Amino acid sequence: xxxxxxxxxxxxxxxxxxxxxxxxxxxxxxxxxxxxxxxxxxxxxxxxxxxxxxxxxxxxxxxxxxxxxxxxxxxxxxxxxxxxxxxxxxxxxxxxxxxxxxxxxxxxxxxxxxxxxxxxxxxxxxxxxxxxxxxxxxxxxxxxxxxxxxxxxxxxxxxxxxxxxxxxxxxxxxxxxxxxxxxxxxxxxxxxxxxxxxxxxxxxxxxxxxxxxxxxxxxxxxxxxxxxxxxxxxxxxxxxxxxxxxxxxxxxxxxxxxxxxxxxxxxxxxxxxxxxxxxxxxxxxxxxxxxxxxxxxxxxxxxxxxx
Amino acid sequence: xxxxxxxxxxxxxxxxxxxxxxxxxxxxxxxxxxxxxxxxxxxxxxxxxxxxxxxxxxxxxxxxxxxxxxxxxxxxxxxxxxxxxxxxxxxxxxxxxxxxxxxxxxxxxxxxxxxxxxxxxxxxxxxxxxxxxxxxxxxxxxxxxxxxxxxxxxxxxxxxxxxxxxxxxxxxxxxxxxxxxxxxxxxxxxxxxxxxxxxxxxxxxxxxxxxxxxxxxxxxxxxxxxxxxxxxxxxxxxxxxxxxxxxxxxxxxxxxxxxxxxxxxxxxxxxxxxxxxxxxxxx
Numbered sequence: 391x392x393x394x395x396x397x398x399x400x401x402x403x404x405x406x407x408x409x410x411x412x413x414x415x416x417x418x419x420x421x422x423x424x425x426x427x428x429x430x431x432x433x434x435x436x437x438x439x440x441x442x443x444x445x446x447x448x449x450x451x452x453x454x455x456x457x458x459x460x461x462x463x464x465x466x467x468x469x470x471x472x473x474x475x476x477x478x479x480x481x482x483x484x485x486x487x488x489x490x491x492x493x494x495x496x497x498x499x500x501x502x503x504x505x506x507x508x509x510x511x512x513x514x515x516x517x518x519x520x521x522x523x524x525x526x527x528x529x530x531x532x533x534x535x536x537x538x539x540x541x542x543x544x545x546x547x548x549x550x551x552x553x554x555x556x557x558x559x560x561x562x563x564x565x566x567x568x569x570x571x572x573x574x575x576x577x578x579x580x581x582x583x584x585x586x587x588x589x590x591x592x593x594x595x596x597x598x599x600x601x602x603x604x605x606x607x608x609x610x611x612x613x614x615x616x617x618x619x620x621x622x623x624x625x626x627x628x629x630x631x632x633x634x635x636x637x638x639x640x641x642x643x644x645x646x647x648x649x650x651x652x653x654x655x656x657x658x659x660x661x662x663x664x665x666x667x668x669x670x671x672x673x674x675x676x677x678x679x680x681x682x683x684x685x686x687x688x689x690x691x692x693x694x695x696x697x
Numbered sequence: 698x699x700x701x702x703x704x705x706x707x708x709x710x711x712x713x714x715x716x717x718x719x720x721x722x723x724x725x726x727x728x729x730x731x732x733x734x735x736x737x738x739x740x741x742x743x744x745x746x747x748x749x750x751x752x753x754x755x756x757x758x759x760x761x762x763x764x765x766x767x768x769x770x771x772x773x774x775x776x777x778x779x780x781x782x783x784x785x786x787x788x789x790x791x792x793x794x795x796x797x798x799x800x801x802x803x804x805x806x807x808x809x810x811x812x813x814x815x816x817x818x819x820x821x822x823x824x825x826x827x828x829x830x831x832x833x834x835x836x837x838x839x840x841x842x843x844x845x846x847x848x849x850x851x852x853x854x855x856x857x858x859x860x861x862x863x864x865x866x867x868x869x870x871x872x873x874x875x876x877x878x879x880x881x882x883x884x885x886x887x888x889x890x891x892x893x894x895x896x897x898x899x900x901x902x903x904x905x906x907x908x909x910x911x912x913x914x915x916x917x918x919x920x921x922x923x924x925x926x927x928x929x930x931x932x933x934x935x936x937x938x939x940x941x942x943x944x945x946x947x948x949x950x951x952x953x954x955x956x957x958x959x960x961x962x963x964x965x966x967x968x969x970x971x972x973x974x975x976x977x978x979x980x
Contacts (some may be wrong), residue, residue, distance in 0.1 A: 415884045423802035424794035424803050429810070429855055431791060435858065436817045439828035445745035446828065496718055507723055509963050516962035518912035520933045521951030525733040525939070528944065536732060562853035574726065578966070631821040634914045638934060652823035657957065659827035673825045683819045 439678055448668030458670040467646065468671070475630070475650040478565060482629040485569045487622060490576035495610075497577075511574035519571070523638035526567050530554060557647035560640050564648050567635055572628055576621050580614065587613035620689040627682050630675070631641045651675050724883055733955075737761070737948035760949040768942075770950055772925075773932035776842060777911050780928055782848035784853065784910035785903045791850070792857045792902060797887045798866035799858060801873065818855035822915045840923050848920070849910040851873045857902045857910075864898025908958045922961050929954050 411669040417448060464466050497507065514522075516599060529536050530553040540549035553559050591609045600608065634653035638640065642649035642657060649657065659668035739753035739761050764770055798804070799811060827850065830839070838844035868891055876890045892899065914930045922929060935952055936942045 410698050413882075415882045420803075420883060421798040423808075423811055424798040424802070428791040428795045428858070429813075429852070431847070431851050432813065435829065435832075435848055436820060436825060437813075437833060439825035440820070442828040442831070443825060453733060493722055496715060496722065497714065499712075501712070501716060501719070506968065507719060508931050510723055510727055512963050512966050513959055514726060516908075516959040517730070517733075517955045518908075520912075520914055520930045520937075521733065521955050522729075524933070524937050524947060524951045525729050525736075528736060528948065529729065529732055534747040534749060536749050536751075542748070572728070612764040631819070631823075633823050638914075638937065652821050655823045656826065656915075659830075665827055665831075668827050672827070675821055675824045678825070679819045679821060680756065680816060683812075683816050684882060685817070687815065 404618060441580070442673075443672045444667045444676070446559065446666050447673050449669075458551045458666045462497050462667065462670045470646060471649050471651070471654045471671075474561070474646070474648065477561065478632075478650045479570075479626060479629045481565045482568050482572070482632075483566065483622060483625045486573045486576050486625045487618065489569065490573045490621070491580050492578040493573075494580035494584055497581055508578060511578060513574075514571050515575045517571075519634040520572055522567065524633055526563070527554075527639060530563060542631075554640055557644055560644060560648050564636050564639055565637060568629060568632055571635070572625065576625065580617065583614040583617040584610065592622070616689065616693040620686065620693055623682055623686040623689055627679060627686070630678060630682070651678070700732070702704070709768060724799075732855050733948060733954055737945055739945065739950045741943065741945050744775040752970050756797055760943075760945040761953070763943070764946045764949045764953065768932075768936065768946070768950065769927075770929070770932065773927055774953070776926065777929040778951065780842050780846045780849065781907045781910040784849040785906045786848035787846060788854055788857050788902065788906035789899070790805070791854050793887070793899075793912035794853075795858050795902060797891065800862045801886075808827040814855040814858055817852075818859075822852065826915060826919055829916070840926055842921075842926060842928075845909065845920055847917050849913055850906070851882065851914075852913075853909040854904045857905055859899050860905065861895070862904050864901070868894050904961045905964050911958060926947055 402539050414423065448456070448457050450456045484534075488670060493511075497504065497542065499648075532538070532552050534551045535550070535553075537553070541551065551559060555565055558688040591613070592605060593595065595605050595609050632650055636648055636650060636653050638646045638657070651671070653672070655668050655671050656665045658671060710757075735753050736975055738756045739750075740760070741760070742753050742756055743750060743753060752840060797834055799807065833839050833844060836844075872894070873890060876886050880927055912930060914934065917928050917931050918934065921927060927935070933954055
C-alpha cells in the first residue's frame with residue numbers, strides 16, 4: 391500500500407491537467423450538462439404537472455381562492471376517503487412488515503432450495519397488476535370462486551360470501567391482495583438485513599445464557615431496526631400509490647368503501663370532471679408523499695451511518 | 698450468516714419444523730399463481746363448476762389458441778413491446794449521464810438533485826394524471842404511443858438513476874484514477890471504463906424500465922382512447938370488463954402477459970432489491 395499516496399498524487403496531477411485542457415468535459419459545467427436532459431424531463435412531466443394541479447385547485451368561479459379546499463374540508467365524503475386511506479395504508483404497512491419479517495426469520499438459515507424459494511417469492515411481485523386483479527376477481531367470484539370452496543371448509547359457513555359487495559369484506563380483499571403482491575419483496579430485503587447481523591453477537595449472547603426470545607429482542611431487532619424503519623416508509627408509499635389493484639378489483643366500491651386517495655383523485659377528475667376538486671385532493675396526496683419522502687431520507691441516513 | 702443448524706444443542710426437530718413452515722407459506726403465497734395458470738389450462742367445462750377441482754382433470758392449450766385467434770392480443774403485445782422499448786432507450790439516454798454525475802462527480806447541488814429524484818420517484822401517478830392529461834391534450838399528444846413512452850420514461854428514470862448509481866459506485870476508484878492518468882477525460886472514463894464494467898447494472902436498468910412501461914395502467918388508460926392503440930395492460934383490462942370473454946381465455950391472456958416480467962424480474966432480483974430501497978439496503 392506504499393504506492394497508494396504516490397498513485398493518488400499523480401491522479402490529482404492528471405485531473406488538474408485534464409481540467410487545464412479545458413473544453414466542456416473538463417469544465418465545471420460538465421456535471422450540470424450531464425443531468426440537464428433528465429432534469430428537463432422531470433421538470434416538464436412531473437414537477438410542472440404538480441404545480442399545474444395545485445393551481446387548478448385554486449381556481450374557482452370567481453377567480454383564485456381557497457373555495458375548493460373549503461368544499462373539500464366540509465365534504466363528509468372527503469373525510470370518509472381519508473379514513474379509508476388510513477385503514478388501507480396502515481393495515482397494508484403493518485401486515486407487510488409483520489408477514490415479511492416472519493418469513494425472513496423463517497428463511498434465515500441455510501437450507502437446500504433457498505435459492506428456489508427466493509425465486510418463487512419474486513413471482514407475486516413480478517406479475518403485473520392487471521393480471522393480478524383478474525386472478526383475484528376470479529378466485530373471489532361468488533358463484534364459482536375457489537376461495538369460497540376454502541371458506542366452506544370451516545364449520546358453519548354454508549353460503550358463498552359476496553366478497554366485493556360487502557364494504558368490510560371488500561376492504562379486506564384489497565388489503566390482502568396488495569399485501570400478497572408486496573410483502574415478498576420486503577421479506578427478501580429483511581432477509582439480507584438479517585444476514586448482515588454479525589454471528590459473533592449471537593455467539594456472545596448465547597454464552598451469556600440468553601434465550602431465543604432475548605436474542606431476538608436484544609440482537610436481531612436492534613440489528614435490523616433501521617432497515618425496518620426504512621421499509622415501513624417504503625410500504626407506506628407503496629400503499630398510498632396503489633391505484634390499479636383497487637380500481638380493477640372493486641372500482642373503489644361498493645359505493646365508496648374502498649376509495650383511497652389515488653382512486654378518489656381519479657374519480658373526481660375522470661368521472662365527475664371536477665378538475666379543481668381533483669387538484670385539491672392531489673395536493674393532499676402530494677403533501678403526504680413529500681412528507682413520507684423526507685421521513686424516508688431520514689431513515690435512509692440512519693441505515694447508512696449504522697453500516 | 699447465522700445458521701440454525703450449526704448451533705450446538707439445537708434440537709434435531711427444528712430444521713424439519715422450519716422446512717415444513719417454509720413449504721406451507723410458499724404454497725399459500727404461490728396458490729394464486731398456480732390458480733391463474735391452471736385456470737388458463739383446464740378444460741373449459743371445468744372452469745365454471747363449484748367447487749372447482751383443485752387439480753385439473755386435463756391440461757389443454759386451446760384457451761391460448763382461442764385467445765390469439767379471437768382477440769387482438771398479438772397486436773397489443775406488439776404495441777406494449779414498442780412503447781416499452783422506447784422507454785428503455787429514453788431511460789438509458791437520460792440515466793447513464795445522470796448516474797455518472799451522481800456517482801463519480803462532485804458538484805454543488807448534487808444532493809438536492811438526488812432529493813428531487815427521490816421526490817419524483819415517490820410521487821403517486823394519480824397526483825399528476827389530470828394535469829398531465831391537460832398538458833398532453835394541449836400538445837396534441839394523446840393517443841400517441843411515443844408520448845406515452847416519454848411519460849413512462851419520466852416516471853421510471855428516478856428509480857433507474859439509483860440502480861445505475863449504485864452500480865457505478867461499486868467500480869473501484871483506482872481503476873478510474875488509472876484511466877485518468879492514461880489521459881482519458883471524464884467523458885471517456887464513462888464510456889470506456891465505467892460502462893463496460895457495469896453491464897449487469899445496465900441490464901437491470903433496462904429490465905426495470907421495460908417492465909415499468911409494460912405493466913403501467915393508469916397513464917395508458919387516460920392517454921390512450923383508440924382501440925387500435927391499446928397496449929396489453931389496457932387491452933387486458935377491457936377484456937376483464939367485457940362480459941363475453943370466456944374465463945379461460947381471460948386467464949390465458951393474464952398468463953401470456955405475465956410470462957416475460959416474471960422471467961426477467963427473477964433474473965435481476967438482487968439489483969431490484971438495492972434499487973427500490975435507493976441503495977440503502979444490500980440486495
